[in-house]
Amino acid sequence: MKVRRQSIIVETIQRQRVRSQEQLRRLLRAAGFDVTQATLSRDIRELGLVKGGADRAYQPPAPTAANGNAAALLNRAVAEYLTRVARVQQFVILRTGPGQAPLLGVALDGARLPELVGTIAGDDTILAVAPDVRRARALVKRLERLSRP
Amino acid sequence: MKVRRQSIIVETIQRQRVRSQEQLRRLLRAAGFDVTQATLSRDIRELGLVKGGADRAYQPPAPTAANGNAAALLNRAVAEYLTRVARVQQFVILRTGPGQAPLLGVALDGARLPELVGTIAGDDTILAVAPDVRRARALVKRLERLSRP
DNA sequence: ACAGGCCATGTATAAATATTCTCTTTTCGG
DNA sequence: CCGAAAAGAGAATATTTATACATGGCCTGT
The missing domain is CATH 3.30.1360.40 (Gyrase A; domain 2)
Incomplete structure (x- = not known):
């Protein structure tokens, strides 16, 4: 299920530095979700995750970001x-x-x-x-x- | 000059949606700063800017950590x-x-x-x-x- | 049961971004 | 003032991410 996978994604990026979708893909595979990078790209957009900062890792959405919608x-x-x-x-x-x-x-x-x-x-x-x-x-x-x- | 350029970058991304470094490069050129994409990649890291969210645009930094007693x-x-x-x-x-x-x-x-x-x-x-x-x-x-x- | 829509996803590839290597300029400690 | 070292930046390239297109699985209404 997409929702389930996405919630694991959020947990994962909070637990450790994730700096690429490939890395995330491997982590998810270890957790039993085998998907392609393309799917992760879509998931990341839907979750509103953000990448960057000093360590160029993925982060939860900035509090100010989504206020309009x-x-x-x-x-x-x-x-x-x-x-x-x-x-x-x-x-x-x-x-x-x-x-x-x-x-x-x-x-x-x-x-x-x-x-x-x-x-x-x-x-x-x-x-x-x-x-x-x-x-x-x-x-x-x-x-x-x-x-x- | 780097400092000045970087402050323009921050202003720029706050004023409008910037979705790629190339786009940012064009905007900066119009403002009198002619640099390559590689330089912007470095600037963005130094500024701690973050990219993503629903519209996949650049955003101002999210804060980071510290320690003591x-x-x-x-x-x-x-x-x-x-x-x-x-x-x-x-x-x-x-x-x-x-x-x-x-x-x-x-x-x-x-x-x-x-x-x-x-x-x-x-x-x-x-x-x-x-x-x-x-x-x-x-x-x-x-x-x-x-x-x- | 079937046709027509959605979704969710994969594949292949385009687009965007980071990095390595190199050169030039600036700064600093004598 | 000199030379070494650091900082800044470009060109080329490697890596990463987004997307155009295709497919199969479910619903839903007939």
């Missing part, structure tokens, strides 16, 4: 990954498929929602923190609207 | 990584650039602050737990002082 990104991420939502006080728990939480988390953070203070993403669960109960409720509503348009 | 380390970690702080009851949410949260988290833990019970660091977010609201407020104040000396 951040809303659209969130929209797609929610539609694609979100499976369940629950609220506990001013916290909102979001569930996704395995390995998808970081992707949704990035999209949530990028959108800079006023009812969202921050998120912590595990493998398939995200803890989202709202400023207060009222805005936590608002966040749940927004997510539900996004996931069933 | 406990309090000084926290000081520098906060100055370098912390981008936003918010308090919710006795919790404090700290935001950093992507992948930087663990670094700041380690620095926070190492500093053994009296107003800090513990932290959980995700990718770019830290949940810091204070003993009570009063000390959470104090923690926010301390962080704000550290980040803007």
Whole structure:
């Protein structure tokens, strides 16, 4: 599955310096994903990864980069990954498929929602923190609207 | 002359989408700097510019790492990584650039602050737990002082 | 069951980027 | 002021990345 592979890609580049798509390809092969460089080029674009900096390695997207279309990104991420939502006080728990939480988390953070203070993403669960109960409720509503348009 | 050219490069990529070094070369030539692609490749590395994201254009740098001892380390970690702080009851949410949260988290833990019970660091977010609201407020104040000396 | 669309991906190749090697210029320690 | 060493940059080339095109697998509506 593409999504699964992409989430491994994100983890991989955070764990070590990856300086070329060939290198990434070898790492993924070791993890059981055998794809070509062309596919990785596409994955990297879809993930919004960025390459450069002092060590010319791949990095997660810069926080400022995606702001224009951040809303659209969130929209797609929610539609694609979100499976369940629950609220506990001013916290909102979001569930996704395995390995998808970081992707949704990035999209949530990028959108800079006023009812969202921050998120912590595990493998398939995200803890989202709202400023207060009222805005936590608002966040749940927004997510539900996004996931069933 | 290199310095001047590099500062023009930064301005240029902030003003418009630049998707290749050749394109950048033409833009610089129009501004009176005639250099080869090889030179731009070096400039881009020295500036720490990054290429990618949805539009595969060049972008300004993402910050990097440092080290030292406990309090000084926290000081520098906060100055370098912390981008936003918010308090919710006795919790404090700290935001950093992507992948930087663990670094700041380690620095926070190492500093053994009296107003800090513990932290959980995700990718770019830290949940810091204070003993009570009063000390959470104090923690926010301390962080704000550290980040803007 | 079948035709028509999508996707996801591979293959081959074009385009972009990094690097090696070389030369020139600048800087610095006597 | 001299010579060595470092810095800056171009030309050629190696490496890396993006893309045009092709294929096969699924859906969906008929």
